[in-house]
Amino acid sequence: MKVAFIGDEARIAEVFAKGRREEIESRAEVLPGVVSPNDTRLSDIDALFSTWGMPKLTNEQLDTMPRLKALFYAAGAVDHFSRPLVDRGIQISSAWQANAVPVAEFTIAQILLSCKGYFKNLHEYSTNPERGAACFRGPGAYGETVALLGAGAVGTKVIELLRPFRLDVIVFDAFLTQERADDLQVRKVSLETAFREALVISNHLLDVPDTYGLVNSKLLESMHPNATFINTGRGRTVVSEDLVRVLGRRPDLTALLDVTDPEPLPPDHQLRALPNTLVTSHIAGSIGAEVLRLADCAIEEFERFRQGQPLRYQVFG
Numbered sequence: 255m256k257v258a259f260i261g262d263e264a265r266i267a268e269v270f271a272k273g274r275r276e277e278i279e280s281r282a283e284v285l286p287g288v289v290s291p292n293d294t295r296l297s298d299i300d301a302l303f304s305t306w307g308m309p310k311l312t313n314e315q316l317d318t319m320p321r322l323k324a325l326f327y328a329a330g331a332v333d334h335f336s337r338p339l340v341d342r343g344i345q346i347s348s349a350w351q352a353n354a355v356p357v358a359e360f361t362i363a364q365i366l367l368s369c370k371g372y373f374k375n376l377h378e379y380s381t382n383p384e385r386g387a388a389c390f391r392g393p394g395a396y397g398e399t400v401a402l403l404g405a406g407a408v409g410t411k412v413i414e415l416l417r418p419f420r421l422d423v424i425v426f427d428a429f430l431t432q433e434r435a436d437d438l439q440v441r442k443v444s445l446e447t448a449f450r451e452a453l454v455i456s457n458h459l460l461d462v463p464d465t466y467g468l469v470n471s472k473l474l475e476s477m478h479p480n481a482t483f484i485n486t487g488r489g490r491t492v493v494s495e496d497l498v499r500v501l502g503r504r505p506d507l508t509a510l511l512d513v514t515d516p517e518p519l520p521p522d523h524q525l526r527a528l529p530n531t532l533v534t535s536h537i538a539g540s541i542g543a544e545v546l547r548l549a550d551c552a553i554e555e556f557e558r559f560r561q562g563q564p565l566r567y568q569v570f571g
Contacts, residue, residue, distance in 0.1 A: 255300045255560065256321075258285040258293075262307025269305040269328045274549040278303065281560065291315045301326065301559065303552060305545075310335040316342060324565075326556050328548040329353065330539075332569050340570060347565045349551035351407055353540050356547075357486050358411035360538040361456050364510050365416070368454045368482035369395035373508050377529055392480065393453065396420050401452030403445070403469075404487065405430045405438065409458040413438050424448055428464075449473040454482045461488035471496035475504075482508040486538040489515030498524045505530050512538045 257278065259266050266288050270278070278284060285295055291309050296319045305328040316322070316338060324345040330353040336346055367373065371392025378389040397420055402409045405427040416423055417439070424441045426448040435442040445468070449455060455477070459465045469483075469492040477483065485492060494515050501509055502524075509531040514523075518535065525531050540548055555565050 255282045256285070256298055257282045257301045257303060257556075258289045258296060258299050259287070259303045260289050260291065261304040261309060263288040265305050265307045266303075269545045270303070270549045272546060274546060274553065277553055278556065281557065292318075294318070297321075300324070301556065303328065303556075305329045305548065308332075308335050311338055313338060316344075324556075324559050326552040326559075328545075328552040336569065345559070345565060346569050347552065347555040347559075347567050348569050349548040349567065350569075351567055352547045352551040354407035354411045356540050356544045357408045357458075357538045358415055360512070361408070361412050361458075361484060361486055362415045364482075364484050365400055365412075365421075365454050365456060366395050366419070368484070368508065368510070369393065369398050369400075369421075371480070373482070373510065373532060374480065374506075374530070381529075390480070397422065398453045399424060399451050401426065401443070401448035401455045402440075402458060403427070403448060403455065403491075404458035404460065405434070405440075406458060406460065408486070410438065412456065412458070413440055424452065445473065446476065450476045450478065452481065453478070454484065456484040457487040457491060459487050459491045461490060465491045467491070467493045469493065469496075471500055474500040474507075477504075477507055480506050480508075482510065484510045485514075486512045489513045489517050494525070498528070501525075501528050501530055508532075510534075512536055 289296060291311055298321055299319060300321050301324045303326050308327060322344055325339060327346060327348045330348060330350045332346055332348050339346055369392050371390050374390045399422045402412055402425045405425050413423060424443045426443055426445045430442055432442060474496060501507055507530060512534045513536060514533060519525060519533055525533060555567060558565055
């Protein structure tokens with residue numbers, strides 16, 4: 255079986271590091287280096303490996319790859335390149351489940367710290383150290399309500415990681431059935447209820463037109479005192495102007511934003527100046543050694559492909 259790596263050379267070197275490329279080479283004949291979409295050697299390739307930076311292959315380029323049967327993508331979303339391959343029956347395996355793990359872990363850390371009042375306490379204690387024990391303290395991570403917006407790969411992983419804690423988890427997801435909610439042991443609620451009832455609200459909604467601007471001033475204003483809004487999903491799901499306005503009026507609220515609209519956030523954006531808002535540079539997803547998990551997922555899927563078994567993480571669109 256012949257395979258090749260295609261896409262961004264630097265990202266491929268980063269993701270398929272520490273023996274991952276060598277592992278693939280032990281299982282198949284691999285073309286040297288990273289190939290371009292127009293490389294004539296792709297004519298007898300059975301499978302491709304890629305990650306962030308995967309090019310969208312044209313029909314003309316795919317015509318030169320008559321043996322191509324599968325693409326193993328060591329990253330998440332495939333929308334920007336998948337359609338021409340899917341239309342030809344070429345299987346695509348994405349490491350979207352593996353990429354959900356670090357986002358969920360990042361979210362869990364922020365949820366628990368929010369329940370303790372960590373972020374508000376940190377600000378008060380650093381600006382007014384003389385207050386000492388009088389600085390804000392949260393109710394703690396016991397019996398409080400946490401709302402998740404979205405029950406996809408990340409949301410489901412967050413639910414799983416929250417199980418050891420005594421927290422009431424409620425979920426808004428337009429596609430979540432009652433049967434699925436029961437299986438996840440969560441309470442299905444409306445978007446309005448999620449914002450009204452939860453001490454911590456964490457956004458994991460899909461980045462699709464139906465969700466753009468879904469989180470607005472009315473919802474943000476309905477948050478109960480000292481609540482926290484976490485966004486590791488996508489910035490476009492929130493009306494940024496409303497977020498600025500509500501957070502400015504309500505210093506009791508806290509916003510933890512790993513994604514924003516626009517992204518990156520301009521240096522002079524109002525969100526950066528708000529004392530109750532913390533903005534990070536999109537670090538929730540796979541970074542550092544975490545990217546190796548994506549390669550491991552791709553390799554596991556490739557082995558299933560070699561053995562003629564169904565792919566676990568095949569995507570169809």
